[in-house]
Amino acid sequence: xxxxxxxxxxxxxxxxxxxxxxxxxxxxxxxxxxxxxxxxxxxxxxxxxxxxxxxxxxxxxxxxxxxxxxxxxxxxxxxxxxxxxxxxxxxxxxxxxxxxxxxxxxxxxxxxxxxxxxxxxxxxxxxxxxxxxxxxxxxxxxxxxxxxxxxxxxxxxxxxxxxxxxxxxxxxxxxxxxxxxxxxxxxxxxxxxxxxxxxxxxxxxxxxxxxxxxxxxxxxxxxxxxxxxxxxxxxxxxxxxxxxxxxxxxxxxxxxxxxxxxxxxxxxxxxxxxxxxxxxxxxxxxxxxxxxxxxxxxxxxxxxxxxxxxxxxxxxxxxxxxxxxxxxxxxxxxxxxxxxxxxxxxxxxxxxxxxxxxxxxxxxxxxxxxxxxxxxxxxxxxxxxxxxxxxxxxxxxxxxxxxxxxxxxxxxxxxxxxxxxxxxxxxxxxxxxxxxxxxxxxxxxxxxxxxxxxxxxxxxxxxxxxxxxxxxxxxxxxxxxxxxxxxxxxxxxxxxxxxxxxxxxxxxxx
Amino acid sequence: xxxxxxxxxxxxxxxxxxxxxxxxxxxxxxxxxxxxxxxxxxxxxxxxxxxxxxxxxxxxxxxxxxxxxxxxxxxxxxxxxxxxxxxxxxxxxxxxxxxxxxxxxxxxxxxxxxxxxxxxxxxxxxxxxxxxxxxxxxxxxxxxxxxxxxxxxxxxxxxxxxxxxxxxxxxxxxxx
Numbered sequence: 001x002x003x004x005x006x007x008x009x010x011x012x013x014x015x016x017x018x019x020x021x022x023x024x025x026x027x028x029x030x031x032x033x034x035x036x037x038x039x040x041x042x043x044x045x046x047x048x049x050x051x052x053x054x055x056x057x058x059x060x061x062x063x064x065x066x067x068x069x070x071x072x073x074x075x076x077x078x079x080x081x082x083x084x085x086x087x088x089x090x091x092x093x094x095x096x097x098x099x100x101x102x103x104x105x106x107x108x109x110x111x112x113x114x115x116x117x118x119x120x121x122x123x124x125x126x127x128x129x130x131x132x133x134x135x136x137x138x139x140x141x142x143x144x145x146x147x148x149x150x151x152x153x154x155x156x157x158x159x160x161x162x163x164x165x166x167x168x169x170x171x172x173x174x175x176x177x178x179x180x181x182x183x184x185x186x187x188x189x190x191x192x193x194x195x196x197x198x199x200x201x202x203x204x205x206x207x208x209x210x211x212x213x214x215x216x217x218x219x220x221x222x223x224x225x226x227x228x229x230x231x232x233x234x235x236x237x238x239x240x241x242x243x244x245x246x247x248x249x250x251x252x253x254x255x256x257x258x259x260x261x262x263x264x265x266x267x268x269x270x271x272x273x274x275x276x277x278x279x280x281x282x283x284x285x286x287x288x289x290x291x292x293x294x295x296x297x298x299x300x301x302x303x304x305x306x307x308x309x310x311x312x313x314x315x316x317x318x319x320x321x322x323x324x325x326x327x328x329x330x331x332x333x334x335x336x337x338x339x340x341x342x343x344x345x346x347x348x349x350x351x352x353x354x355x356x357x358x359x360x361x362x363x364x365x366x367x368x369x370x371x372x373x374x375x376x377x378x379x380x381x382x383x384x385x386x387x388x389x390x391x392x393x394x395x396x397x398x399x400x401x402x403x404x405x406x407x408x409x410x411x412x413x414x415x416x417x418x419x420x421x422x423x424x425x426x427x428x429x430x431x432x433x434x435x436x437x438x439x440x441x442x443x444x445x446x447x448x449x450x451x452x453x454x455x456x457x458x459x460x461x462x463x464x465x466x467x468x469x470x471x472x473x474x475x476x477x478x479x480x481x482x483x484x485x486x487x488x489x490x491x492x493x494x495x496x497x498x499x500x501x502x503x504x505x506x507x508x509x510x
Numbered sequence: 511x512x513x514x515x516x517x518x519x520x521x522x523x524x525x526x527x528x529x530x531x532x533x534x535x536x537x538x539x540x541x542x543x544x545x546x547x548x549x550x551x552x553x554x555x556x557x558x559x560x561x562x563x564x565x566x567x568x569x570x571x572x573x574x575x576x577x578x579x580x581x582x583x584x585x586x587x588x589x590x591x592x593x594x595x596x597x598x599x600x601x602x603x604x605x606x607x608x609x610x611x612x613x614x615x616x617x618x619x620x621x622x623x624x625x626x627x628x629x630x631x632x633x634x635x636x637x638x639x640x641x642x643x644x645x646x647x648x649x650x651x652x653x654x655x656x657x658x659x660x661x662x663x664x665x666x667x668x669x670x671x672x673x674x675x676x677x678x679x680x681x682x683x684x685x686x
Contacts, residue, residue, distance in 0.1 A: 055646075145676055146676060147676060150681060151678065183670075184670040185670070186664055197568065305676060306675075308660060308664075309664075342658065343646055352632070353570075353625070360658050361658055364659045365600075
């Protein structure tokens with residue numbers, strides 16, 4: 001039963017975005033009896049709207065407004081990118097929270113240490129895994145082994161790797177928490193048609209609604225955060241589907257629009273008091289963008305793999321995730337399986353003519369690997385705005401500037417060799433490795449947490465350094481990228497932030 | 511109307527296949543003068559359409575894919591270009607470049623010479639841009655899926671949990 005709050009009700013927390021960060025913080029607050037209004041730019045789909053058609057679902061789920069520069073893939077729909085993700089949920093490692101201390105000063109980077117440690121986050125990782133139903137944790141049975149995973153496992157054994165698993169995915173191995181068990185449908189990036197994969201659309205959002213302390217407003221695009229003379233935020237202006245503007249008053253605001261929209265909203269909320277954008281006294285808003293060093297390796301195997309049968313990503317290999325500077329680069333990477341549809345295979349394989357067609361003719365025999373690795377932040381990797389170009393609701397069009405750091409390229413060369421060796425060990429032929437496959441799906445850093453207020457936008461709670469009742473609650477918070485898929489860490493940070501907000505409210509500090 | 515469509519298709523298929531009889535300018539003239547041409551539509555493939563048809567085929571040549579799929583890919587791109595100035599300019603640029611780089615008009619060259627012309631231009635921006643126009647349509651076509659044994663949507667069949675998601679049988683070691 002959804003609650004309805006008045007626009008002038010200044011006692012509510014306004015959460016912007018309903019994905020991994022926003023959906024989670026909203027539900028956690030509502031469960032504690034705190035009233036929440038969640039503004040979501042997209043529509044609310046039902047499971048029946050989810051079909052196995054990547055092109056169509058990209059239209060339904062994707063954020064398809066005009067953007068310039070390096071492509072980025074985010075979602076405008078209730079559930080945000082939890083509708084589009086693969087469910088891979090590794091924890092970050094101890095050293096990854098201490099990037100600067102571990103790697104030292106690296107040229108052309110803006111490395112810092114996180115203002116929190118793994119130890120501090122561990123209890124929240126536990127809660128996040130339990131909430132999301134991560135297989136192989138908290139007594140949840142392991143995920144079944146798909147063909148593509150069995151291929152990775154056999155190859156890993158052959159090469160002497162030790163740590164690999166088909167588990168650690170937020171896709172139900174058995175029915176749990178009111179959601180079905182995975183039926184190995186595939187198409188995980190197009191939304192899960194049976195709700196086996198965790199998405200806030202059918203977990204956090206309805207759970208929050210059932211508390212009576214939560215209202216979701218869909219097709220409500222936040223355009224400005226207002227503040228008072230004391231510099232505290234007072235409300236959020238949003239455009240409804242007809243372009244009419246409304247202001248929802250707020251006691252506190254959590255921004256979770258993914259890096260582009262989080263940056264744009266704070267940038268567009270500039271005022272006399274905050275001339276360079278809200279909470280941007282450091283000048284770091286929109287900077288230090290990281291997105292992981294990503295690539296994919298395919299090969300034609302001697303027998304059928306049929307990697308389209310089953311989850312899109314179905315296993316991980318951890319051995320290369322550690323910091324082993326002897327490899328010639330800092331940080332590490334995770335090797336995961338990946339399966340894609342023919343259009344994507346053709347795009348990854350590249351080339352043209354007989355050799356490209358031969359790859360597709362062997363579609364059922366393809367083995368697929370994918371890598372995500374640490375990508376150090378750089379000041380020049382950032383989001384800027386072209387004030388002369390406006391989108392359909394009159395907002396300045398964002399541009400993403402991104403180049404890989406030399407460290408990421410050295411990591412790529414190493415990972416490419418390893419992935420091609422893995423598939424070759426099982427007699428894979430004609431390996432093709434393509435950089436930046438999936439690039440723009442893991443978006444981090446533009447409002448990063450920092451111990452020193454000059455180095456980032458937010459503190460250890462995701463509270464902005466400049467404004468006590470303004471928080472950031474998405475991947476923008478990450479101080480550095482670490483190697484692994486980010487969603488679990490976004491959820492863990494959101495749960496932790498909700499505890500903090502509730503605590504501060506109890507002490508009447510918010 | 512049916513005849514027109516059928517005719518246009520027949521000519522496009524021939525253009526895609528690069529069959530000399532119809533794709534060569536000389537023979538086209540001969541056919542045009544023959545009574546058989548009477549059933550041809552007014553919009554029989556132009557040289558540029560024949561160029562695009564050959565490009566589509568040579569980008570992704572699959573013997574197992576029916577010619578009609580290539581025709582539909584060409585039609586789909588042309589239809590998109592009709593309302594997309596940038597795409598039309600991209601195509602026009604490609605036609606000019608392809609005609610200039612070989613020993614004659616691209617559409618009239620033999621397959622080897624066409625491949626050579628495309629290879630010479632493969633690093634040009636238009637080459638990849640048009641390739642993506644092709645692959646996004648061509649490899650999303652159910653007939654292509656059938657040819658490469660990709661079944662497409664699985665949810666209506668209950669996924670693969672009971673249909674072979676874990677049936678790989680040629681690996682050296684099974685199980686853990």
